[in-house]
Amino acid sequence: MKVSKSIETTKNKILDLIKIDHISKAYSGHQALSDISLTIPDKSIFGLLGPNGAGKTTLIRIITKIIQQDQGKVFLNEEEISYDLVRKIGYLPEERGLYKKMKVGEQLIYLSQLKGLSRTEAVKRIKMWLEKLDLKSWWNKNVEDLSKGMAQKVQFIATVVHEPKLLILDEPFSGFDPVNADLIKNEILELRDKGATIIFSTHRMESVEELCDNIALINQSKKILDGSVKQIKEEHKQGQYIIDYMGTLPIKESFDVLNQTDLEGDLKRAHIKFHEASKPNDLIAQLIGSVQLFAFSEKIPTINEIFISKVSPSHE
Amino acid sequence: MNKVSLIIFREYLTRVKKKSFIIATFLGPILMGAVMFLPTYFALNTQGNQSFQVIDESGLMGAVFVSDNEVSYEYISTNLDIAKSDLLENDVDGLIYIPEFELNEPQGFALYGASNQSISTLSSIENTLELHIESLRLSASGLDKEVIDSFEANIDLNTINLSNSGGEQESSSGAATIIGYIASFMIYMFVFIYGAMCMRGVIEEKSSRIVEIVLSSVKPFELMMGKVIGIAMVGLTQFVLWILLTGGISMLISVFLSPEALEMGAANSEMSSEADMMATALSALGGINMTLVLSSFLFYFIGGYFLYGALFAAIGSASDSDADAQQFMFPVTAPLIISIISLSLVLQDPHGSVSFWMSIIPFTSPIIMMMRIPFGVAPWELILSMFMLILGFLFTLWIAGRIYRVGILMHGTKVNWKILAKWFMTSD
Numbered sequence: 001m002k003v004s005k006s007i008e009t010t011k012n013k014i015l016d017l018i019k020i021d022h023i024s025k026a027y028s029g030h031q032a033l034s035d036i037s038l039t040i041p042d043k044s045i046f047g048l049l050g051p052n053g054a055g056k057t058t059l060i061r062i063i064t065k066i067i068q069q070d071q072g073k074v075f076l077n078e079e080e081i082s083y084d085l086v087r088k089i090g091y092l093p094e095e096r097g098l099y100k101k102m103k104v105g106e107q108l109i110y111l112s113q114l115k116g117l118s119r120t121e122a123v124k125r126i127k128m129w130l131e132k133l134d135l136k137s138w139w140n141k142n143v144e145d146l147s148k149g150m151a152q153k154v155q156f157i158a159t160v161v162h163e164p165k166l167l168i169l170d171e172p173f174s175g176f177d178p179v180n181a182d183l184i185k186n187e188i189l190e191l192r193d194k195g196a197t198i199i200f201s202t203h204r205m206e207s208v209e210e211l212c213d214n215i216a217l218i219n220q221s222k223k224i225l226d227g228s229v230k231q232i233k234e235e236h237k238q239g240q241y242i243i244d245y246m247g248t249l250p251i252k253e254s255f256d257v258l259n260q261t262d263l264e265g266d267l268k269r270a271h272i273k274f275h276e277a278s279k280p281n282d283l284i285a286q287l288i289g290s291v292q293l294f295a296f297s298e299k300i301p302t303i304n305e306i307f308i309s310k311v312s313p314s315h316e
Numbered sequence: 317m318n319k320v321s322l323i324i325f326r327e328y329l330t331r332v333k334k335k336s337f338i339i340a341t342f343l344g345p346i347l348m349g350a351v352m353f354l355p356t357y358f359a360l361n362t363q364g365n366q367s368f369q370v371i372d373e374s375g376l377m378g379a380v381f382v383s384d385n386e387v388s389y390e391y392i393s394t395n396l397d398i399a400k401s402d403l404l405e406n407d408v409d410g411l412i413y414i415p416e417f418e419l420n421e422p423q424g425f426a427l428y429g430a431s432n433q434s435i436s437t438l439s440s441i442e443n444t445l446e447l448h449i450e451s452l453r454l455s456a457s458g459l460d461k462e463v464i465d466s467f468e469a470n471i472d473l474n475t476i477n478l479s480n481s482g483g484e485q486e487s488s489s490g491a492a493t494i495i496g497y498i499a500s501f502m503i504y505m506f507v508f509i510y511g512a513m514c515m516r517g518v519i520e521e522k523s524s525r526i527v528e529i530v531l532s533s534v535k536p537f538e539l540m541m542g543k544v545i546g547i548a549m550v551g552l553t554q555f556v557l558w559i560l561l562t563g564g565i566s567m568l569i570s571v572f573l574s575p576e577a578l579e580m581g582a583a584n585s586e587m588s589s590e591a592d593m594m595a596t597a598l599s600a601l602g603g604i605n606m607t608l609v610l611s612s613f614l615f616y617f618i619g620g621y622f623l624y625g626a627l628f629a630a631i632g633s634a635s636d637s638d639a640d641a642q643q644f645m646f647p648v649t650a651p652l653i654i655s656i657i658s659l660s661l662v663l664q665d666p667h668g669s670v671s672f673w674m675s676i677i678p679f680t681s682p683i684i685m686m687m688r689i690p691f692g693v694a695p696w697e698l699i700l701s702m703f704m705l706i707l708g709f710l711f712t713l714w715i716a717g718r719i720y721r722v723g724i725l726m727h728g729t730k731v732n733w734k735i736l737a738k739w740f741m742t743s744d
Contacts, residue, residue, distance in 0.1 A: 064532050066725060068742075083535060091532035095727075097525025102330065113322050114533035158529060 015042035017166060017197045018063070023072035025058055032058040034221045036072070040199060040214070045192050047212035047229075048201040049303070051311055054218045056201040057094050060170050063199075064091050076166070087115065090164035094171050094201075096155055098143045104130075104154055105139035108161065115162040122161065129157040133183065149180050156184060160191065167191065169200040173207055185211060205304035215303065219311050229303065236306045239274040240299040241283060247291035254286060267294065319534050323542025324549065327517065331550045341554055345562040366437070369403070370412045371396055377414050380448045400428055409433070412441060419456060422449050492690035493663060499613050499686035502555075504656050507620050507682065508649070510551040511628040515641055517543050518632030518724070527724050536721035540633075541713070544625045548618060555617070612689055615702060620682030622709035624652070630716035633723035634731045634739075643732075655683035666691040676701050678708025715740065 018040040025033040033055045040046045048056050061067045063074055065086045074081045099107055105126065112122035130136045133153045143151060152175050160167065172188070173181045188211060192198055202208065208215060209229065216226035225232060240258070246266045249257055258271040274283045280298060287293060301309075331337055367388045370381055373396075381389035389412075392399060396413055403411050410429035417423055425445060427433060451461045518540075521527045530539055627648050635641040655674065662671045666688050675685040675693075681701050685693070722739035729735065 061725075066528060066531055087533050089532065091529070093525065093528035093532075095525035095528060097527070097529065099330075099521075099526055100524055110322065110326050111529065111533070114319055114530065155529070 016040065017042040017077060018199075019075040019078070020059070020063070021073045021075065023059065023062060023069045023074065025055075025062060025067070025069050025071075031221045033062075033069075033218075036218070036223050038216050038223065038226055040197065042197055043192065043195055044197060044213040045188065045211050046197070046199045047208045047215040048199060048218065049203070049205070049208065049215055049307060050201075050218035051203055054203075055221045056203075056218055057170055059218070060091075060094075060168055060199070060201060064089060064168060088162075088164055088166070090115075090159040090162065090167040092155060092159040092167075092169045092172055094174075096152060096175070098151060098154060098158075100144040101142060103140050103142055104135070104146070107143060108154065108158055111158040112161045117162055125161050125163075126157065129161060132187075133157065148175055149177060152176060153180070153184075156187070160187075163196075165196060167196055167198045167200075169198065171202055172200050173202065173204065181207075205302070205307055208303045217307060217310060224310050225306075232306065233300050233303070236301045236309075237298065238301070241272045241274060241280065242269065242295075242297050242299050243272060243287070243293060244269050244295035245287070245291040245293050249287070250290040252286060255283065271299070320538050320542045320545075323534065323539060324546040327543050327546025328549045328553075331513070331547065332553060337550070337554070341557045342561065344554070344558050345565055348558075348562065349565060366409045367407070368410045368412055368441075369399065369406075369408050370414070371399055372414045374414050374416045376417075376452060377445070377448060380444060381412070403428060404430055410437075414445075419449065419453055489691075495609060495690040496663075496687040497659070499609065499689075500656070500659055500683045503613070503617055503620055503682050503686055504652060506551055506555070506617055507624045507652060510547050510621055511624045513550070514544060514547050514625045515628040515632035515635075516638065517547065518629050518720075519635055519638060519641065522633065522724055522727075523636055531724070536724060537717045539724075540626070540629050540717060540720050544622065544629055544713075547625065548621055551617070551621060552614075609686075609689055612698070612702075613686060616682035616686055616705070619678075619702070619705040619709055623678055623682075623705065623712050624648070626709065626713040626716035630719040630723070630736075633720040634726075634736060636727060640731070644736075651679035652683065655680040658684065659687055662687050672697065676704055678705045678711075681705055681708075718742075 016039040018038075020036060020038040020040075023033055023036045024031075036055075036059060048059065050056050058067070062069045063081065065081060065083060076085050079085065102110070105123075108126045108130075109119060109122045112126065113119060117125070127136075127139075130139065133156070135150060135153055135157075138146065138150065138154075143154065146154065156172070159169070167188075169188075172184060176184060185207065188198055188200075200211075212229050214226070214228050215232065217224045227235075244263065244267055246268070249260075249270060253275075255272050255274045258273055260268060260270045263269050272283070274280075280296070284293070284296060366386065367390070368381070370377075370389050370391045371394070372378060372391060378391070381391075383389050390408075394402070399411055410427050410433060413424075413426040413428065415424040417425075422445075427438070427441060454461050454464060521530070521539075527539070534542075631641050631644040631648060634644065658670070658674060658680070662674070662684055665671060671684065671688055674680045675688055675697070681704065685698070685701050689698070718740045719736055722742055723731070723736075
């Protein structure tokens with residue numbers, strides 16, 4: 001059975017590592033997740049986006065089997081997720097915590113051993129990681145003496161030290177300064193390149209575009225959209241263009257000028273919404289007789305803009 | 317290494333390495349020795365150096381109060397009012413006033429003093445007066461006190477237990493009581509101290525949020541069991557070290573207290589009766605099966621600790637801070653407290669039905685059974701009690717595990733009993 005299954009899955013071009021199938025969860029009187037279905041492709045970075053309280057952490061806790069869903073199933077590699085599978089995952093919870101009175105090295109060894117590493121292997125890898133993240137001299141320090149950022153790094157190491165195939169990071173950048181956030185971002189990219197699948201949740205969009213291959217947007221317990229970042233941006237283009245020009249823009253019914261600013265000299269910049277769902281060349285053709293065009297670009301919405309446009313109406 | 321044993325080792329090592337553990341381990345036996353030694357020491361020594369003035373207006377009580385090296389009495393013949401006003405200025409503890417009185421109706425005796433006198437002082441003065449008045453009455457009615465005294469008898473009952481095998485064994489209820497009390501109190505203390513340690517450990521894990529990381533590696537029940545067992549081992553380590561240290565210290569004391577010192581103590585009349593009692597008690601120890609006492613102590617310690625430790629862990633999982641835990645503490649610890657209070661009842665009748673049932677019910681059996689064992693318990697009762705205790709702690713572990721797995725991840729919810737019940741009912 002298993003053999004035929006794995007042959008079947010390799011036939012698909014992109015493997016889905018995780019399949020979330022109609023998950024619902026309610027806490028006393030409050031719906032945390034309603035009927036969420038998602039697929040997360042293998043060897044990619046998946047962003048789970050949504051405002052605070054949307055249900056991201058609940059979904060992650062269901063995937064990691066820390067809490068039980070009311071309905072639905074989670075599959076990992078087409079196998080319903082079990083405790084044994086979960087223990088192979090690397091999981092960085094949203095609420096960070098370590099044993100305060102334990103030393104950094106000792107604590108990391110303990111957590112890696114819980115993940116099934118032998119002591120010697122754990123020591124070797126932890127030393128490597130501590131060096132990589134500038135924490136080498138902290139091996140024998142108590143965790144309570146660490147700054148918040150350093151403690152976060154220690155936790156990150158605890159999450160990745162057993163080289164999991166699947167990493168789940170809940171708000172991995174919160175609490176980091178920009179320099180360290182960048183450091184962690186690069187580590188995440190490196191892990192992906194080494195073949196890990198990474199799911200991370202965030203309500204901050206800056207990191208999303210650089211990191212994510214795919215995203216899902218959750219708001220008020222419901223999935224609003226999901227797909228690859230590229231495809232989502234493509235779908236949410238609204239026919240807006242930015243042009244730098246000299247002269248006077250013609251007034252036509254086919255487009256609106258959303259705003260206009262003066263650049264240096266006679267050069268102006270305009271933000272134009274083109275109503276006809278046709279090609280950019282048609283817009284250029286309509287402009288070219290009246291103004292001198294210096295620059296022309298299509299305005300691709302950022303994930304942040306899509307996020308806000310999708311989330312705010314329901315916030316009102 | 318197996319995950320539960322990893323957790324056990326961490327829980328054990330972090331606690332055993334703590335300074336507080338090391339200090340408690342070394343101070344425990346010393347404190348315990350002090351608790352046993354100091355009251356005796358004070359009782360024998362602080363009474364001394366009291367001084368009283370005596371005004372005897374009756375003229376019957378001359379030379380009744382005799383000074384010794386602890387209390388000095390001074391007969392004075394001044395007027396009572398003057399003596400009273402002088403009392404506060406003189407360095408005297410009290411003034412005994414004996415008015416003129418009728419032998420048949422002795423009244424008007426008084427003790428004046430700057431502060432309240434101890435009960436033992438009062439009773440010793442009363443005793444002296446009563447004895448003397450009695451002997452005065454006896455001689456008034458023509459009887460000789462010495463003749464009366466010669467009729468007095470003093471009997472010490474030797475208690476001897478008959479065993480089925482036909483042997484006779486000298487026993488001592490005194491020794492059994494002492495051993496039972498020590499064992500019961502130790503269990504009570506251990507369950508409280510280490511149960512609370514369990515609870516605080518869980519709260520610490522919960523409030524520092526490490527628990528979610530650990531739970532992505534192990535099941536909640538494994539984490540709970542690891543903690544409960546790890547702390548049990550801390551308790552056993554401390555217990556064994558205490559026994560070794562106490563043994564060592566008492567060896568040292570017996571070396572320092574040379575035989576001469578012991579003889580001198582025995583020469584003191586007050587001491588000799590106590591020494592006698594100790595000697596009979598010690599010889600009676602042979603009548604108590606110490607192997608049984610010690611091995612059942614270990615069993616009831618571990619069993620009782622598991623039973624309550626699991627519940628303490630469940631309380632911890634429902635609390636965000638020590639203060640939160642208070643509301644659940646009383647109902648859980650009530651059976652322990654009831655057991656300790658009932659000890660005197662059990663002592664009155666170690667084989668009665670109250671004693672029997674309380675030593676079978678798992679919530680009270682660890683403490684009550686330890687009180688009963690030195691008095692001798694039928695094997696079937698012991699086996700039934702142990703079996704019930706095992707059932708009991710399996711039951712509380714099961715309940716606690718169900719509460720724990722939900723509670724440990726809940727933050728900021730006001731938890732009450734209803735919510736605990738709901739967590740318990742939550743399906744997997």
